[in-house]
Amino acid sequence: MSVLVVGSVALDSVETPFGKVENVLGGSASYFSIAASLFTDVHVVAAVGNDFPDDHIELLKSKNIDVTGLEKEKNGQTFRWEGKYGYDLGDPDTLGTHLNVLETFDPVIPDEYKDIDYVFLANIDPEVQMKVLDQVNSPKLVACDTMNFWIENKLEELKETLKHIDILIINDSETRELAGEPLITNAARKIMEMGPKTLVCKRGEYGALMFSGDDIFFAPSYPLEEIFDPTGAGDTFAGGFMGYVAGNGSMNPEDFKKGVAYGSVLASFTVEDFSVNRLRNVKQNDLEGRLADFLKLSKI
C-alpha cells in the first residue's frame, strides 16, 4: 500500500569537519520519500519556492515519487536551513533558519491522496499536522514526528494531534521532554497514554527503541567507520520504517520491528554523504547486504 508524507522540502547549507555544501536538497519529506520509495509508492505534500531547482523535482520523480502535492509558490522562497556540526557529529549548531514558504504552509491534500492508507506527518507545526488529518479519510495507520520546539511552544496542540495518531517516531531527548520524565521506559508509557499505541524512539548511534503495548524492542545502529553528515538520518529512518510497513500493508507491531531494522540501515547510508547523495543511489542488494549484517549485530 502507498504512503502519504506531509513535511518539508528544503535547501540546506551544511558544514561538517569533512566538508561543506550550500543549498543542497534537504527537508524531512525529501529524505523520507526517497527512503520509503525503495518499498512502496510515495505521495508528497510539501511547499517550495520559486528558487527550488527543477533537478530536485526530477530526482524525486525518478524514484517514482508522486509530487502532485508538491506546491511551488511563485512568490515565495524555499525553506532554508544552515547548520554546522562539530567533530563529534552530535547536535549541530543552527546558523540560520529561513522558514520562507513554510511560514504560511497550509497543506491542501489532493483528492486523489485522501484515501491513502498510510500517512506520515513529518516534523511540522502540530496544528498543521491536525489539519492534514482532518482532510484524509480514515487512514489505516498514521505516524508522526515532532521536535523540542513544538513540545516547548505548542504542547496542547501537539497533545491534540497525538490523540489521533498510531505511531510517534521521535528522538530520545524529545521522548523524555514530552513526557517530563527522565527514565525512558516511564517516559514511553506516559506518551502512549497520550494516544500513540506505538512509540519509536530514535537514539542515533545508540540505535532505536520501540514500545508497543507492553512489548519493548531494542534495535542496534548500523556501525559505520565514517560518518560524513548526520543530517536527514532521522527522516530517512522514518521513511524506511513507514515504507516497509506500508509496502507490506502491515498493522502488526511484529512487522514494525523489521521496519525499524530497514529504517536504521537506510539511515546508515544517508550519513555517508551530504544531502541525499548516498541515499539516492542505494540499490536493493546494498540494502539487503546491510540488513543481513544488521540482523547479526544483536544475535547471541
Place this chain on the structure above:
Amino acid sequence: MSVLVVGSVALDSVETPFGKVENVLGGSASYFSIAASLFTDVHVVAAVGNDFPDDHIELLKSKNIDVTGLEKEKNGQTFRWEGKYGYDLGDPDTLGTHLNVLETFDPVIPDEYKDIDYVFLANIDPEVQMKVLDQVNSPKLVACDTMNFWIENKLEELKETLKHIDILIINDSETRELAGEPLITNAARKIMEMGPKTLVCKRGEYGALMFSGDDIFFAPSYPLEEIFDPTGAGDTFAGGFMGYVAGNGSMNPEDFKKGVAYGSVLASFTVEDFSVNRLRNVKQNDLEGRLADFLKLSKI
C-alpha cells in the same frame, strides 16, 4: 574455572532523588565478586581499614567468595566515596573521595591465587594492575577496567598494561577518550591495536557494545521502570560477564556475548536499590527470568 579480582572495597555515602545512605558497602571488587559468585568461585584481593565492618566480610563469605586476599590494615581507614545523583541519574557529583588505604595499595597475590586462570583487574592505578600481572602465572584470560582519571594522568602506564590484557571493559566516553576518536567503531579499532583482542564498551541505559576482531555485538540494556541508585552497575556488569565466562572455562568471543547478557541483567538488579542490597539477594530463577526477557528485547 575460578576468577581472581583485584580492586577496591569501599564504604560509600550516596544520595539520589529517592534516598540517602551512609557508609554502605561499595567498591568495584564488592559488586564484581558478588555478581561473579553466581557463576563460579571468586577470590578477592583488596585492602580495607580498621573501620571496615565485619558484617560486610561475612556477607562476602556467605557468597562463597574467598577473602583470604582481603587485607585489613590495622592503621588505616577504608576507601570512602561520597556521591550525589541528579534526577536524570546520569554521572554523579563526587562530593568526597578519601583514598585512605587505597593510597598505598600494593597488592600481594597469595600463592594459592597465582594459578587462577581468569583475572579481572578492576579500576585501579594501571601501575598497580601491572604489578598484579607480574605476580600471576600466565592466566588464560585477563580483563581489566580503567577510568578517565588514569587516561588523563597515567596514559603511558595504562598503555603498558593494555599490552598484557585480553579484554578491556570500559565506558563509552572512556573508549572515545582513550582512543582520542569520537566515532566508536574507530575508537574500538584503535584500542584493539593497543593490545586487547576484545573491547566491551558499557553504555549504561543504551546497553553495551562488544568488539572482537571484526565482529561487533550490540546488546540492549534491561529496561527498568525504577532506577534507585546507579552506583556499581558497571562493576556488576563486569562481574556477571567474567563470572559467566570463567564459570564456563571459555575463551571464545561467541560465549562472551552471553557473558555480556548476564552482565547486563545483573546490573539491572544492582541499580534497583542502594549498595549491594538487591544484588545480594538475586536468586538463580530471578536471573534466568530476566535473561529470558533480555534475550527477547532485540529479537526480530
